Amino acid sequence: MENIYLGIDIGGTDIKGGTVNKNGSIINEMTITSEVEKGVDHVLERITDLVRQLEQSAGEKNTIAGVGLGIPGQIDFDNQILLNSPNLPLFKNIDVPSRLKSSLHLPVVWDNDANLAALGEFTYGAGKNVSEMMMITLGTGIGSGLILRNEIYHGCKGFGGEFGHLSINPDGPKCNCGSHGCVEAYAGTKGIIRTFEEITKAGTRTLLNKDDIKELTPKKISKAAEKGDQAAAETYNKVGFYIGVGLAGVVNLLNLEMIVVGGGIAKAGNLILDPVRKAVKEYTLEDPGDIINIVPAKLGNKAGLIGAAHLAFLNAEDH
Amino acid sequence: MENIYLGIDIGGTDIKGGTVNKNGSIINEMTITSEVEKGVDHVLERITDLVRQLEQSAGEKNTIAGVGLGIPGQIDFDNQILLNSPNLPLFKNIDVPSRLKSSLHLPVVWDNDANLAALGEFTYGAGKNVSEMMMITLGTGIGSGLILRNEIYHGCKGFGGEFGHLSINPDGPKCNCGSHGCVEAYAGTKGIIRTFEEITKAGTRTLLNKDDIKELTPKKISKAAEKGDQAAAETYNKVGFYIGVGLAGVVNLLNLEMIVVGGGIAKAGNLILDPVRKAVKEYTLEDPGDIINIVPAKLGNKAGLIGAAHLAFLNAEDH
Numbered sequence: 001m002e003n004i005y006l007g008i009d010i011g012g013t014d015i016k017g018g019t020v021n022k023n024g025s026i027i028n029e030m031t032i033t034s035e036v037e038k039g040v041d042h043v044l045e046r047i048t049d050l051v052r053q054l055e056q057s058a059g060e061k062n063t064i065a066g067v068g069l070g071i072p073g074q075i076d077f078d079n080q081i082l083l084n085s086p087n088l089p090l091f092k093n094i095d096v097p098s099r100l101k102s103s104l105h106l107p108v109v110w111d112n113d114a115n116l117a118a119l120g121e122f123t124y125g126a127g128k129n130v131s132e133m134m135m136i137t138l139g140t141g142i143g144s145g146l147i148l149r150n151e152i153y154h155g156c157k158g159f160g161g162e163f164g165h166l167s168i169n170p171d172g173p174k175c176n177c178g179s180h181g182c183v184e185a186y187a188g189t190k191g192i193i194r195t196f197e198e199i200t201k202a203g204t205r206t207l208l209n210k211d212d213i214k215e216l217t218p219k220k221i222s223k224a225a226e227k228g229d230q231a232a233a234e235t236y237n238k239v240g241f242y243i244g245v246g247l248a249g250v251v252n253l254l255n256l257e258m259i260v261v262g263g264g265i266a267k268a269g270n271l272i273l274d275p276v277r278k279a280v281k282e283y284t285l286e287d288p289g290d291i292i293n294i295v296p297a298k299l300g301n302k303a304g305l306i307g308a309a310h311l312a313f314l315n316a317e318d319h
Numbered sequence: 320m321e322n323i324y325l326g327i328d329i330g331g332t333d334i335k336g337g338t339v340n341k342n343g344s345i346i347n348e349m350t351i352t353s354e355v356e357k358g359v360d361h362v363l364e365r366i367t368d369l370v371r372q373l374e375q376s377a378g379e380k381n382t383i384a385g386v387g388l389g390i391p392g393q394i395d396f397d398n399q400i401l402l403n404s405p406n407l408p409l410f411k412n413i414d415v416p417s418r419l420k421s422s423l424h425l426p427v428v429w430d431n432d433a434n435l436a437a438l439g440e441f442t443y444g445a446g447k448n449v450s451e452m453m454m455i456t457l458g459t460g461i462g463s464g465l466i467l468r469n470e471i472y473h474g475c476k477g478f479g480g481e482f483g484h485l486s487i488n489p490d491g492p493k494c495n496c497g498s499h500g501c502v503e504a505y506a507g508t509k510g511i512i513r514t515f516e517e518i519t520k521a522g523t524r525t526l527l528n529k530d531d532i533k534e535l536t537p538k539k540i541s542k543a544a545e546k547g548d549q550a551a552a553e554t555y556n557k558v559g560f561y562i563g564v565g566l567a568g569v570v571n572l573l574n575l576e577m578i579v580v581g582g583g584i585a586k587a588g589n590l591i592l593d594p595v596r597k598a599v600k601e602y603t604l605e606d607p608g609d610i611i612n613i614v615p616a617k618l619g620n621k622a623g624l625i626g627a628a629h630l631a632f633l634n635a636e637d638h
Binding site: 074083130131132146148149153154155156157158159160161162163165166167168169170177179180241242245246248249250252253254255256257279282283284285287288291 | 393402449450451465467468472473474475476477478479480481482484485486487488489496498499560561564565567568569571572573574575576598601602603604606607610
C-alpha cells in the first residue's frame with residue numbers, strides 16, 4: 001500500500017481534483033463545474049462526490065491519506081474559516097475544512113490557491129532547489145504566493161503575498177482595490193489593454209484591425225507581438241517594465257533566490273519575461289539583483305492542484 | 320552566578336559596548352572611538368579591550384556567556400565573512416567573529432546592525448507582542464530589519480531587508496544606489512532637503528533664514544515645523560507620504576503586524592508618523608491595512624546594542 005494525497009483546486013467556474021503521489025506526479029484527475037450559485041451545501045456535496053470518485057479510481061495499491069484544498073480567497077487560519085472569496089460569493093465565513101472532514105472522514109487542510117501554486121512550483125516545479133521564492137500568476141489580476149525559509153509565508157493573519165497591490169507610482173492609474181499605481185493596475189488584463197490603447201493613440205502602428213481592437217485581450221496583443229506588431233511589442237515591453245519595477249522592490253526587501261512567473265499572460269514567454277528581467281536588474285541593488293533568477297512556471301495550471309496535494313502530504317508527515 | 324551577554328555595536332565613528340541581562344536591561348555600557356582608519360587589527364584590538372573592561376565591570380555575580388556583534392555592512396553568513404561595509408572600508412572580506420573568538424575565548428555571533436536593532440525592539444521594545452514586524456531607521460539613509468515568524472529574516476544570502484531601496488516611482492529622483500524613486504531618495508537626508516527646497520521654490524513661506532537654508536538639516540526643518548513653519552510642515556507631510564506609500568507595499572506583501580520607526584528623523588514624532596500612517600491606510604488593502612500598527616521605537620539608540628546582546632543569548636540557548 002502506498003499513501004497518496006488528494007489535491008482540490010476550487011475556482012468560481014470549475015473544481016479540479018487529482019490524486020498525487022509522493023513524487024508530485026498526478027495519478028488521476030477530474031474536473032467538474034463548480035455551480036457556486038446553488039449554494040455552499042451544494043458545492044461541498046459536489047466536492048465530496050469528486051473525492052469519492054477519485055478514491056475509487058485510485059486503485060487498490062493506493063490509500064488516500066489526506067486532502068488538500070486550494071481556495072481563491074482570504075482564509076482566517078486561526079479560526080479555520082474562509083472570510084470571503086470574490087469568486088465564491090456565498091462562501092462567507094464558512095468553515096470549509098471542518099465541514100468536508102465530517103463528510104469525507106479524511107484529514108483536510110487548506111490554503112489560498114496562489115500560495116498552493118507557489119508551493120507546487122517550489123516542491124516539484126521551477127523552484128525545486130531554492131529556499132526563498134515568490135510565484136506570481138499573471139491573469140485578470142496578479143496572484144502571488146511567497147515561500148520564505150522553505151515554507152509558505154502567510155503573514156500575521158494570513159493576508160500576506162499581495163504583490164499585485166504594491167504601488168509603484170502613487171499618482172498612477174486607479175486599481176480595482178481602490179489604491180493607485182498598483183502593479184496590477186499596470187499589468188492585469190485591464191492595464192495591458194489600457195497600455196496598448198495609449199501606445200496606439202500616441203501614433204505607434206498596429207496590425208490589429210478594428211474588430212480586434214474593439215474586443216482586445218492580452219492574448220490577441222501577445223499574438224500580434226509575436227508577428228512583429230510594433231504597438232503590441234511596446235505594450236509588453238512597458239507592462240514587463242512595470243512588473244519588473246515592482247519585483248525589484250520585493251527582491252531588495254526579501255533577497256529572494258527565484259521568481260516563478262505563471263498564468264495566462266506569462267504564456268507570452270520572453271516577450272514579457274525579458275523586459276521584466278531588465279527592469280529588475282535596473283531597480284535592484286547589485287547583490288540581490290545578481291542572485292535573483294526569474295523563470296517561467298513549469299507545472300502550468302496543475303501547480304495549484306499539486307501544491308494542494310503536497311500540503312496534505314506535509315500535514316500527514318507532521319502527525 | 321547569572322549569565323549575562325555582551326552586545327557590541329560597531330559604527331564608523333564609535334563602538335558601543337554593553338553588558339545586558341536576560342531581561343534586556345543594560346548593566347553597564349561604554350563607548351570608544353572606532354579609529355577605523357588605523358586598520359582591521361587595530362579596531363579588533365580595541366574591541367577586545369572594550370570587552371575586557373566590560374567583563375571587569377560586570378561584577379562577581381555575573382558571567383559573560385557570549386558576545387553579539389552588530390556591523391553596518393553586508394555579511395556572508397555561509398562563510399561568516401563581512402563582505403563590505405561603507406563605514407568600515409578596510410573591513411573587506413574579514414572573518415570578524417572568528418578573529419574575535421580567538422582573542423576573547425567567548426562565543427561570538429553577529430548580524431547586520433539594522434537587523435539587530437529590529438531584534439532589540441522586537442524582544443524588549445515596541446514590538447514585544449508581535450510575530451511579524453519591520454523596523455525602519457530614518458537617518459542619512461533608511462535602514463531596515465525584518466522579523467518574520469519571530470526571527471530575523473535574512474533572505475537567501477543575507478541581503479534581505481533593504482526597504483529603503485524599494486522604488487515607488489521608476490521616474491523619480493536618482494538614488495545613491497543608482498536606481499530611481501527609492502524611498503530613500505525621497506526620505507533620506509538628501510531627499511528631505513530637496514523636498515523642502517522644492518516647496519519653498521514653489522512659493523510656500525518659511526520662517527528659516529538664509530543661513531539656516533544654506534546649511535539645511537532635517538533637524539532644522541523639523542524644529543521649524545514644530546514652530547508652525549508652513550514649508551517645513553509640508554516637507555514632512557510629503558516625506559511621510561512617500562515613506563507610507565513604500566510601507567504600504569510591504570504591508571500588502573507581508574501582512575506585518577507592526578512597523579517600528581526609529582532614527583534621528585523619527586524624533587520629529589507625529590509630524591512624520593501621521594502622514595506615514597495616512598498614506599499606509601490609503602495604499603494598503605483593507606484587511607492588512609486594518610491590522611498594521613505604526614509606532615515609534617522605544618529603545619532609542621540602544622536598540623542595536625540590546626539586540627546584539629540578545630543574539631548572543633539566543634545563540635547560548637541553542638547550545
